[in-house]
Amino acid sequence: MVMARKIRILVAKPGLDGHDRGARIIARALRDAGFEVIYTGLHQSPEQIVSAAIQEDVDLIGLSSLAAAHLYLFRKVMELLKAQGAEDIMVVGGGIIPEGDIEKLKAMGVQEIFPSGSALDTIVDWVRRHVKPR
Amino acid sequence: MSPLFKEDEVAGIASARQAWQKHLQEKLSASPPRKESFSTVSGRQIRALYTPSDIKDFDYRTQLAFPGQYPYTRGVQTSMYRGRLWTMRMFAGLESAEETNERFHHLVNQGQTGLSTAFDMPTLMGYDTEDARSRGECGRCGVAIDTLKDMEILFNGLPVDQLTTSMTINPPAPVLWAMYIAMAEKRGILRKKLGGTIQNDMLKEFIAQKTFMCAPEPSVRLIVDTIEFGTREVPRWNMISISGYHIREAGSTAVQELAFTLADGIAYVEAALQRGLDVDAFAPRLSFFFNAHIDFFEEIAKYRAARRMWADIMKKRFKAKSGRSMWLRFHTQTAGCSLTAPQPFNNVVRTAVEALAAVLGGTQSLHTNSFDEVLAIPTEEAATIALRTQQILGEETGVANTIDPLGGSYFVESLTNETEEAAYEYINKIDDMGGMLKAIERNYPQMEIADAAYRFQRELDAKQKIMVGVNKYVVKEEIPVDIYHVDETLEERQIARTNEVKNSRDQKEVEQCLERLGEACAGNDNVMPYLIEAASAYATLQEMCDVFRSVFGVYHDPSTF
Numbered sequence: 001m002v003m004a005r006k007i008r009i010l011v012a013k014p015g016l017d018g019h020d021r022g023a024r025i026i027a028r029a030l031r032d033a034g035f036e037v038i039y040t041g042l043h044q045s046p047e048q049i050v051s052a053a054i055q056e057d058v059d060l061i062g063l064s065s066l067a068a069a070h071l072y073l074f075r076k077v078m079e080l081l082k083a084q085g086a087e088d089i090m091v092v093g094g095g096i097i098p099e100g101d102i103e104k105l106k107a108m109g110v111q112e113i114f115p116s117g118s119a120l121d122t123i124v125d126w127v128r129r130h131v132k133p134r
Numbered sequence: 135m136s137p138l139f140k141e142d143e144v145a146g147i148a149s150a151r152q153a154w155q156k157h158l159q160e161k162l163s164a165s166p167p168r169k170e171s172f173s174t175v176s177g178r179q180i181r182a183l184y185t186p187s188d189i190k191d192f193d194y195r196t197q198l199a200f201p202g203q204y205p206y207t208r209g210v211q212t213s214m215y216r217g218r219l220w221t222m223r224m225f226a227g228l229e230s231a232e233e234t235n236e237r238f239h240h241l242v243n244q245g246q247t248g249l250s251t252a253f254d255m256p257t258l259m260g261y262d263t264e265d266a267r268s269r270g271e272c273g274r275c276g277v278a279i280d281t282l283k284d285m286e287i288l289f290n291g292l293p294v295d296q297l298t299t300s301m302t303i304n305p306p307a308p309v310l311w312a313m314y315i316a317m318a319e320k321r322g323i324l325r326k327k328l329g330g331t332i333q334n335d336m337l338k339e340f341i342a343q344k345t346f347m348c349a350p351e352p353s354v355r356l357i358v359d360t361i362e363f364g365t366r367e368v369p370r371w372n373m374i375s376i377s378g379y380h381i382r383e384a385g386s387t388a389v390q391e392l393a394f395t396l397a398d399g400i401a402y403v404e405a406a407l408q409r410g411l412d413v414d415a416f417a418p419r420l421s422f423f424f425n426a427h428i429d430f431f432e433e434i435a436k437y438r439a440a441r442r443m444w445a446d447i448m449k450k451r452f453k454a455k456s457g458r459s460m461w462l463r464f465h466t467q468t469a470g471c472s473l474t475a476p477q478p479f480n481n482v483v484r485t486a487v488e489a490l491a492a493v494l495g496g497t498q499s500l501h502t503n504s505f506d507e508v509l510a511i512p513t514e515e516a517a518t519i520a521l522r523t524q525q526i527l528g529e530e531t532g533v534a535n536t537i538d539p540l541g542g543s544y545f546v547e548s549l550t551n552e553t554e555e556a557a558y559e560y561i562n563k564i565d566d567m568g569g570m571l572k573a574i575e576r577n578y579p580q581m582e583i584a585d586a587a588y589r590f591q592r593e594l595d596a597k598q599k600i601m602v603g604v605n606k607y608v609v610k611e612e613i614p615v616d617i618y619h620v621d622e623t624l625e626e627r628q629i630a631r632t633n634e635v636k637n638s639r640d641q642k643e644v645e646q647c648l649e650r651l652g653e654a655c656a657g658n659d660n661v662m663p664y665l666i667e668a669a670s671a672y673a674t675l676q677e678m679c680d681v682f683r684s685v686f687g688v689y690h691d692p693s694t695f
Contacts, residue, residue, distance in 0.1 A: 011695075016255035016271055018344030021385050021471075024584055024695035025591050031695075041693025042344050043259075045267065067255050068510065068620070072270025096475075098509050098617055116508070117475055117604045119595045 005133045008058040012040040012049045014077065017067035022095060022116065026062060029120040035127065046076035054086050060131045066095040066116070071104060078108045088134055092126075094118065135193050139186045148187035158182060175429035175599065176387035177589070178552070184544035192547060197442070201537045202457075205445040207438050207550070208538035209496040210461040215534035220492075221499035222524045223300060225467065227252030227276035228511045229624050230631075231287035234277040238292060240514060244521055248499060249292065249330075250300040252276035253310075258345045260306040260679030263628045272625040275511065276302075280632040281672050285313040286320070295323045299330035300375070300465070300499075305347030307334035308360050309678045312665035315368070320670075331372040331421055331465070334360055337398040337570055341579045343380035344691065347679060350571050352686035354405050356661060361406050363662035365416045372421040374402060375465060381579075382425035383471045385587020388436045389553060391425060393560030394570075394579050396443055400561070401570040403452055413452050417459035424497075426488040427469040433488070434540055435549035437495030440464070443554055466492035467501040473508040477603035478615050481505035486523050493527055494540055500524055510617040577694055584695065632674060639672040647671050648681055655685040 011027040013020060020042055031037045038056050040049060053061050063074055074093055081087050093105060094114040102113045111130065114123050172180045186192070199205060202212030211217065224246055226237045238249055253276040256268035262280045263272045272278050279285060289299075295318070303310045311332045315325050336353035339345050347353070357374060364373040378395035386394070399420065406416050424440065426433050444462035448454040468488035473481040482505045489502050502520040504512030512520070528534055540546040567573045574580070593599040600606050647668035654664045668678055 016259045016261070016267060016345075018339075020344055020691075021383070021587050025385075025588050027695040028584075028588050029591075037695075039693055039695045041691035043267075043346075043691065067271065068274035069255070069270040076270075096508065096510075099612075100617075115475055117601070119605070120591060121595055 006034070006036045007060065007127065007131050007133055008036045008038070008056065009060045009062060009127070009131075010038050010040065010049070010053045010056060010058040011062045011064070012044055012052070013042045013064055014044055014046055014049055014073040015065065015067065015069045016043060017065055017069065018042055019066035019095070020064075022066070023062075023064035026064070026094070026120070026123060029124060030127065033124045033127075046073060046080055049077055050080040050084060050086070053081070053089055054084060057134075058089060059134050060090045060092065060127065063091065063093045063110075064095045065093065065097070068096070070095065070097055071101060074105055074110055075108050078110065090131055094123075135191065135196065137190070138192045138194050139190060144187050144190040147185050148190075151183070151185050151187055154183070174388070174432040175427060175590075176389065176432060176586075178388075178432065178549075184548050186544060188544055188548040189551065198541055204449065204457065204460060205442040206461060207442045208541050210441065210463055210498075214496060214537040215493075215528075216537065219528040219534060220497050220524075221248040221298070222246050222521060222528075223248035223250045223465065223499045223501055224517060224521055225250040225252050225302065225501045226517065227254070228618070229273035229620055230278055230628055231284040233273075235288050235290055235292075237514065237517070238288075241517065241521065242292070242297070244518055245525060246521055248298045248300065250501060251288070251302065253301075253303055254278045257306070257310075257675060258303065260309070260347050260675060260682075262632060262674050262676040263625060264632065265676060269625070272628055274620050278624075278628050279310065279313070280628065280674050280676075281635045282313050282316055282669050283631065283635045283672065285317045289317060294318050294321075295327045300333075301330070302333045304333055304336055304339050304343070304345050305353070306675060306679050307332045308356055308661060308665055309669070309675055311360065312662065312669040315666055316669040325368050327370070328368055329370040331375050332360070333375045333377060333423070335374055335377045335398065337401060337574065338377045338380055338395070340574045340689075341381055341394060341398075342384035342386070342583060343377075346689045346691070348682055348686035349689045350574055352682075354401070354571070356682070357402060358405050358409050359660045359662055361402075361416050361419070362409060362411060363660050364419060365411065369419075371419065373419050375421050375423045376402065377423040379423050379425045379467050381583065382427060382469065384583050385471075385590060386583040387586050388427065388429070388432050389556040390560065390579070390582055390586060392436050392440055392443075392553065393557040393564075395422065395424070396440070396447065396557065397561050397564045397570045397573070399444065400447065400451070403448075404569070407452070413448075413454050414456040414459050417448060417452070417454055418456065418461065422462055422464035424464050424466050425469050426466045426492040426495075428472040428484060428488060430487060430491050431546060431549055432553075433491040434495045435546055435553045437464070437492070437497065438538075438546070438550045439554040439557065441496070442550075443557065463498045465499045465501070466495075466497040468492070468503045470503055470507060473503060473505070474601055474603045475508050476612060477609065478505050478509060479613070480603055481508065482519060482523070485520060486527070489523055489527055490533065493533055494538075496538060506615055506617055509615065511620070513616065513618050577692060580692075581694065635672050636674070643671045644668070644673045644677070647673055648677055651678065652681045652685060655681060
């Protein structure tokens with residue numbers, strides 16, 4: 001009997017932003033919910049994040065940004081995933097994301113945005129409902 | 135010790151209190167209390183009532199004394215706000231030096247009394263705007279500074295010999311300070327006339343704020359260089375702002391904020407003493423920076439405990455003789471993490487309450503957050519409301535009329551004592567580990583904070599802790615707020631300016647300056663004179679920081695969660 005593989009998630013901090021409180025809390029909450037979680041640590045370039053996602057064979061990337069560079073950095077990640085034929089890896093984002101930017105990010109292919117203040121259970125439920133092991 | 139309360143009187147109050155407690159329980163069993171237990175935002179249990187029996191050994195002259203007297207519990211200065219209100223210092227930085235200079239002028243025209251500079255992420259990390267790692271980040275959460283040219287524009291028309299300037303900068307702090315000194319001297323202002331602060335607190339970066347460059351040991355060496363240089367040549371400057379703010383923002387409790395900050399302070403004093411500096415020469419130039427979170431009394435107790443503890447540490451542990459060495463002077467910022475993106479106008483109220491705690495706690499300077507800071511860089515209008523909040527507190531409410539108005543409150547004194555005891559427990563534990571550098575290596579403070587942050591988030595999710603608009607009183611339709619938008623052409627403009635500077639400077643001179651800086655780093659010379667020389671020759675921020683990186687190596691995030 002083949003056991004269903006656990007969902008694998010990369011929690012990533014793109015760019016120079018050092019605010020890691022949210023990303024680390026979410027990494028813990030996802031791990032506690034039974035997912036396999038890899039945390040990149042801080043100060044990762046989009047290239048590093050995409051290569052980690054492919055190497056670790058993850059199903060979902062969670063990008064965290066609290067220093068207002070999300071439009072540039074998230075777009076970069078989406079472009080690189082596509083360029084490397086890995087666009088089936090789902091991407092979500094969170095942090096300080098102004099309302100007006102959410103549609104722009106979704107238009108790039110980011111599946112969902114969880115602004116600061118989102119409940120952990122909301123995020124965990126979303127992952128359960130939307131992410132299947134690839 | 136000479137306790138203020140008579141022993142038998144305290145015993146009488148204690149037993150009368152027990153009887154009252156029984157009465158209270160009866161009342162509450164008829165109509166149950168709002169909550170099963172009452173605790174601060176940090177999770178400290180709070181009793182229904184405080185009486186003299188909660189501070190039975192209260193000794194006025196040794197525990198409080200008078201403002202300006204050891205142990206400075208009631209305030210470091212004798213006159214406190216009777217002499218002069220706290221410095222109203224709004225943290226500002228946006229886009230390029232021109233836009234920030236304009237914001238500085240606006241704030242000064244509105245009655246602000248000190249400057250405080252926010253840098254963008256590339257500057258904070260010691261990269262020039264044109265570096266690949268900086269792309270997309272220029273000017274987005276502060277001002278971009280690549281060279282002395284930007285520093286000149288930033289302070290254009292501002293009287294830097296009269297206003298004090300704070301710079302929130304850490305790994306590249308010596309470089310930005312060198313640029314500031316070079317800027318002033320080009321204007322003919324002597325460095326000994328300059329007043330201000332560089333944050334320059336690397337230990338809390340490893341613990342909480344996470345802007346890194348080199349490993350902890352060389353980082354501390356650079357800090358001691360600034361302390362040594364400033365003590366000798368820039369006597370009005372605070373060479374470090376030992377910061378709890380970011381520790382708290384990362385999710386710590388009030389006690390952790392206090393304990394880790396003082397433990398960082400201890401590590402810096404030890405390092406400066408090892409360099410052979412005289413404690414009473416440099417200790418008066420150490421300053422502190424705390425958070426003003428939403429739990430009003432917990433914060434006031436924290437500031438009062440902080441002053442008493444630092445005075446004690448400096449006097450007993452480090453044998454300081456001058457009172458000034460024992461002063462814990464501190465800046466306060468209201469808690470960014472207490473603000474909510476939903477219903478953002480509510481943040482004005484939160485900030486006012488937090489600012490009031492800072493004032494009642496005796497802060498020396500204060501930044502009040504703008505209500506829109508949780509969404510973006512503040513607009514001018516939002517920043518003005520935040521400044522007005524301080525002016526209303528200072529000039530309308532009467533709270534600054536008397537010094538330490540909560541001193542003697544059974545509750546506040548009891549909470550101050552408890553906070554102090556709990557913070558000493560942490561400090562003792564860190565001492566046992568061999569000091570803060572060793573504790574950081576073991577990831578100890580980092581994980582203590584992560585645990586507290588996770589616990590708090592779980593409590594929020596379970597509605598054991600409330601944030602209005604987030605997990606209670608939630609509304610569907612938000613009132614739209616106009617937020618600040620950064621100009622998209624900024625990055626290219628900034629890169630162009632830096633290229634112009636590079637093309638017009640004496641390249642050979644820059645190379646020689648950087649070479650000498652490298653030799654100073656590799657040897658024992660103080661780096662500051664070499665940095666000032668390089669900054670004056672228009673070496674870029676990254677050129678100077680790359681020297682640090684090549685000599686000292688680069689530190690990477692341990693990536694734990």
